[in-house]
Amino acid sequence: MKSYVLYPGCVMPTEQYAYEMSIREVLPLLEIKLVDLKDFSCCGEPIKSVNQMLSLALSARNIALAEKEGLDIFAPCPMCHLALSESKRILDSDPAMNEKINKFLADEGLTYMGKSVIVNTLDLLHDIVGVENIKKLAKKPLNELKVATHYGCHLIRPSEIGRPDDSENPQKMEKILEAIGAKPLDYPEKLDCCGGLLTANLPESALTKTGQKLQKVQEQGFDAFIDTCPWCHRQYDSKQTKAGETVAAKLEVPVFYLTQLLGLSFGISSDKLGLDLNLSPVDKLNLGGK
Amino acid sequence: MSNKIGFFVCHCGINISSTVDIKELMEYAKTLDGVVISKDYKYMCSDVGANLIKDSIKKHNLDSVVIACCSPRMHEHTFRGVVEAGGVNAFNLEIANIREQCSWAHENKNLATEKAKALVRGAVAKAKLLESLETSKIKVTPKALVIGGGIAGIQAALDIAEEGHKVYLVEKSPSIGGRMAQLDKTFPTLDCSSCILTPKMMEVANHPNIELLSYSEVIGIEGSIGNYNVKVKKKARFVDMDKCTGCGDCMVACRLKDRISSEFDEGIGKRSAIYMPFPQAVPLKCTIDAENCLLLTRGKCGTGPLCVEACDADAIDFKQKDEEVELNVGVIVVATGYDLLDPTSLHEYGYSRSDDVITTLEMERLISSSGPTTGEIIRPSNGEKPKSITYVLCVGSRDETECTWCCRIGCMSALKHVYLLKEKLGEDIEINICYTDIRSFGKGYEEFYRKIRGMKTNFFRGRPSEVRKSGDHLTIDIFDTTTNKLFEIKTDLVVLAPALVSRADATDFTRILRISQSIDGFFLEAHPKLRPIDTFTGGVFIAGCCQSPKDIQDSVAQASGAAARAANILSKKELEAEPLISYVDEDLCSGCSTCLSVCAYNAIELVKDGDKSQAKVNEALCMGCGLCVVTCPSGAMQQHGYKDKQLRPMIEETV
Amino acid sequence: MGIVDLTSMGESQVKLRNEINERLSRLQDEISDYCYQCAKCTSGCEAHKLLELEPHKIVALLKRGLIDEMINSDVIWTCMSCFKCRERCPQKVAPVEILFALKNMAVASGKQIPGNYTAMLQSVLSIGLIQDVKSITTRDNKTKSRSDLDLPEISKPTDSTKFQMILSKLAVEKV
Structure with a gap:
């Protein structure tokens, strides 16, 4: 059993409960223990446009909190994962910035040490647990379910900061999904953005981006759309109907968190995976009973 | 020991004099023990400067000379001649490098002058201890080795052979011809590539002075300029070259006919396990591909190998083994060519996602009338004629994440394709070219570009971010900076012009050849402007794309240049050997053999003398690199001109 | 609180603007100058x-x-931070990073912050998160909270006054 501090961020613990529930159900089965800590704040990435220094400092503060426990950090949200990773990269390579930030952290009795490794859901599942171990637990294989994967921009770009998967040809989600019997297929729009970050100032445009991609996915006849990002999921699942309106289409694409689908294949009840919180028509696939 | 030293300082225009106070340096030199005269001149390497040195030697009866000037790499050779002409042994010369190591490196005049003084002080200290040395003579083996049978190698081999020297031409693949043989036509004149290349290939095959070793690889090289000993592996062809008539019956009979991807056709065409890469191959002999042949890989080919049955000449011989031969040559010309960057590394351009995304070289094979489609342009995915073709230039070229350099042929080959494709598919075929800058620098190139502009070609000035498969066709979003608009191109066939890169085995090869690579992986020339064909290893020359990307014209020109440089050496019976080589102080040598292990030239051997053994330097092989000297634990290894007793006082005076 | 400190045109903003200016000129000298306008x-985008x-135009304007x-244009606020420009640039220029710096500059120069950014920032400064915990609706229209779903209490700064104090110090003094 390897332990990680769970860094929840903002979007997941304030509204995307299905992601959190499925993570808390699935990971312990894969010998990953999650440790909850108090006092975390926003990673800073959503307000990077307003003040980059503020996001750097917020990320450093969160890392420092986890480092007090001497554990590595698990950030399920790709945006948080990018913010923490970028902050770590800057603080590890720029001594002057490191000193500045540590001065700021000292007010709360915190220190950034740079010892904790920061991982995302994909790192945990693919690299640390491994596809073979996932396969072993898959009791109810997803019979050839034709799925489209959506990695989310922050999970794969910019590769210079060290992302969990390849920027142009990410395959880890595919490997995991294959291990539980699903059939992920490539599609031209795979690397496109959900638009979610525009929600703050241009919500209509954000929804249009969402609608455009989902429409293409629907046209190509996929059974389901799989993501791992609470921002993206909010766009594709929670706001699917509205997104459809922007492109004048009735969208009916079942959208799942990767961890929900894993849970279903492990035989975990859909209740515990928060499946009734998905607003997209996930019922139509008849996966796992209550 | 020298007592009368002449000191000369060069201004090098203002290269030195703007940072070093020449007058002060001259006055300072006069105060040094042994210096009898001190003179300056604006350009010491000019005739006037040379005469100043020569006259001073005679007038003051000098016995050694110190020159403060540029790096000895630049003019040591020149000044040795001058000193010799003045009547002093050429090796009684010491150069203080006050340009590269002083004036160019510093800004503060006072400090730079002080440093120049220190360098001169050291040089004078060493000059006092210099000894006269005699150059020895090396006999030259009047034969050449040319590595690589592409157009550059062919040209170099023919030129050297025409000079009357014997040439071994070693080619790795079954036939010579190289990249040029794969091309349909050449830009900007649209000459048929085969028509102008095949006669040269035949000339190679028939030239009395050329011995062609095809399907062979150079695996080891020893020796030095004038006398190289080269090991070549002749790979087993499993076909008796004397018996094979090149009729091709075996290729038709082979069980794997049309099953193996053809290298020559860039994977677009298929071949048998026994094959000739192309109909005009030289030598016109078959080769069995040992990695695919059923009998050679599995020990069994149905009821028996069909090629053997088909061959009337009884030429197939499965017992053949690789052979090693040794060649003795005086010079080597390296012309090993280039590879194309594999465009899968720019995954966004879809090369690995769609069969209808191909490279310019694959397009050449489609256009070629002797190619796999006999010149028919088809979409590899479905065999249909494309209605729209889109070129993406600079794929991985001029790219800090892939290849920083320009490929120098991408623009022109795309323009050439426009002409050929319009000829084949009619002028209405839609051709789009996404370019960053069109580089048409060669003779007649810009005129050719103008001609293509008049051929209804859609030029988009911009670079696509992605190539997407959508349904049956491909789509490209391209922001065109000439109209400031984003266009969506729906197209049937996308052609990528990938970067040119050094051969995959270039690094291994530099070790065999003892030459260097530049940062881009291509072989490094001795000087980018003045010695673009030479390497730092004497007698080894480079030609064609192994040195840097270039077109056919430039490759041929460089190859002729390399041949001339090579013939220059071969035409001499003897070469002068530098005497600045290692020698062993027999009283000190314990025979520990450490020096043997560091010598890259195999120039040291251990000689038994009774029950004692000692190192001995082969003067013909030693290159004077000095590695053995610094490695020797007892100080027994010394180098002429750089003896410890000469260097120590120099260091003490300098620092 | 908070937001005023960040966006006001007070003395401290001069220092902040200088810092961002420095960042921009670094982006200009070290990166943008190499752009050859291929518009990939x-x-x-x-x-x-x-x-x-x-x-590519943003890079060109910065070069000039x-x-x-x-910073007076709304267009800088349309970037979705997808990072494709940074990932694929053949000259390692990162327009997305230039845009971040420009938006920071716009804020520090007292330009109007568009849309919900203000609310998000205010929320971070007061409770530490971009939004507070929500009750959400299921597919069959039931309302659920974290505790309904057996999720533990949310992690956020426990001493929010102290958190605010530290952050506002950061925002004003610029660390």
């Missing part, structure tokens, strides 16, 4: 088709030093 960024953002022109 704009060809693939997620925001271009919808909102007319032209990353036309920062004011850009």
Whole structure:
């Protein structure tokens, strides 16, 4: 059993409960223990446009909190994962910035040490647990379910900061999904953005981006759309109907968190995976009973 | 020991004099023990400067000379001649490098002058201890080795052979011809590539002075300029070259006919396990591909190998083994060519996602009338004629994440394709070219570009971010900076012009050849402007794309240049050997053999003398690199001109 | 609180603006000058088709030093931070990073912050998160809270006054 501090961020613990529930159900089965800590704040990435220094400092503060426990950090949200990773990269390579930030952290009795490794859901599942171990637990294989994967921009770009998967040809989600019997297929729009970050100032445009991609996915006849990002999921699942309106289409694409689908294949009840919180028509696939 | 030293300082225009106070340096030199005269001149390497040195030697009866000037790499050779002409042994010369190591490196005049003084002080200290040395003579083996049978190698081999020297031409693949043989036509004149290349290939095959070793690889090289000993592996062809008539019956009979991807056709065409890469191959002999042949890989080919049955000449011989031969040559010309960057590394351009995304070289094979489609342009995915073709230039070229350099042929080959494709598919075929800058620098190139502009070609000035498969066709979003608009191109066939890169085995090869690579992986020339064909290893020359990307014209020109440089050496019976080589102080040598292990030239051997053994330097092989000297634990290894007793006082005076 | 400190035109903002200016000129000298305007960024820009953002033009304007022109324009706020421009640039220029710096500059120069950014920032400064815990609706219209779903209490700064104090100090003094 390897332990990680769970860094929840903002979007997941304030509204995307299905992601959190499925993570808390699935990971312990894969010998990953999650440790909850108090006092975390926003990673800073959503307000990077307003003040980059503020996001750097917020990320450093969160890392420092986890480092007090001497554990590595698990950030399920790709945006948080990018913010923490970028902050770590800057603080590890720029001594002057490191000193500045540590001065700021000292007010709360915190220190950034740079010892904790920061991982995302994909790192945990693919690299640390491994596809073979996932396969072993898959009791109810997803019979050839034709799925489209959506990695989310922050999970794969910019590769210079060290992302969990390849920027142009990410395959880890595919490997995991294959291990539980699903059939992920490539599609031209795979690397496109959900638009979610525009929600703050241009919500209509954000929804249009969402609608455009989902429409293409629907046209190509996929059974389901799989993501791992609470921002993206909010766009594709929670706001699917509205997104459809922007492109004048009735969208009916079942959208799942990767961890929900894993849970279903492990035989975990859909209740515990928060499946009734998905607003997209996930019922139509008849996966796992209550 | 020298007592009368002449000191000369060069201004090098203002290269030195703007940072070093020449007058002060001259006055300072006069105060040094042994210096009898001190003179300056604006350009010491000019005739006037040379005469100043020569006259001073005679007038003051000098016995050694110190020159403060540029790096000895630049003019040591020149000044040795001058000193010799003045009547002093050429090796009684010491150069203080006050340009590269002083004036160019510093800004503060006072400090730079002080440093120049220190360098001169050291040089004078060493000059006092210099000894006269005699150059020895090396006999030259009047034969050449040319590595690589592409157009550059062919040209170099023919030129050297025409000079009357014997040439071994070693080619790795079954036939010579190289990249040029794969091309349909050449830009900007649209000459048929085969028509102008095949006669040269035949000339190679028939030239009395050329011995062609095809399907062979150079695996080891020893020796030095004038006398190289080269090991070549002749790979087993499993076909008796004397018996094979090149009729091709075996290729038709082979069980794997049309099953193996053809290298020559860039994977677009298929071949048998026994094959000739192309109909005009030289030598016109078959080769069995040992990695695919059923009998050679599995020990069994149905009821028996069909090629053997088909061959009337009884030429197939499965017992053949690789052979090693040794060649003795005086010079080597390296012309090993280039590879194309594999465009899968720019995954966004879809090369690995769609069969209808191909490279310019694959397009050449489609256009070629002797190619796999006999010149028919088809979409590899479905065999249909494309209605729209889109070129993406600079794929991985001029790219800090892939290849920083320009490929120098991408623009022109795309323009050439426009002409050929319009000829084949009619002028209405839609051709789009996404370019960053069109580089048409060669003779007649810009005129050719103008001609293509008049051929209804859609030029988009911009670079696509992605190539997407959508349904049956491909789509490209391209922001065109000439109209400031984003266009969506729906197209049937996308052609990528990938970067040119050094051969995959270039690094291994530099070790065999003892030459260097530049940062881009291509072989490094001795000087980018003045010695673009030479390497730092004497007698080894480079030609064609192994040195840097270039077109056919430039490759041929460089190859002729390399041949001339090579013939220059071969035409001499003897070469002068530098005497600045290692020698062993027999009283000190314990025979520990450490020096043997560091010598890259195999120039040291251990000689038994009774029950004692000692190192001995082969003067013909030693290159004077000095590695053995610094490695020797007892100080027994010394180098002429750089003896410890000469260097120590120099260091003490300098620092 | 908080937000006023960040966006006011008070003395401290001069220092902040200088810092961002420094960042911009670094981006200009060390990165943007190498741009040869191939526009690969704009060809693939997620925001271009919808909102007319032209990353290669942003780089060109920065090369000319036309920062004011850009911080006065809404277009800088259309970037979706998809990072495709940074990922695919053949000259390692990162228009997305230039845009971050420009938006920071706009804020520090007292320009109007568009849309919900203000609310998000205020929320971070007061409770530490971009939004507070929500009750959400299921597919069959039931309302659920974290505790309904057996999720543990949310992690956020426990001493929010202290958190605010530290952050506002950061925002004003610029660490």
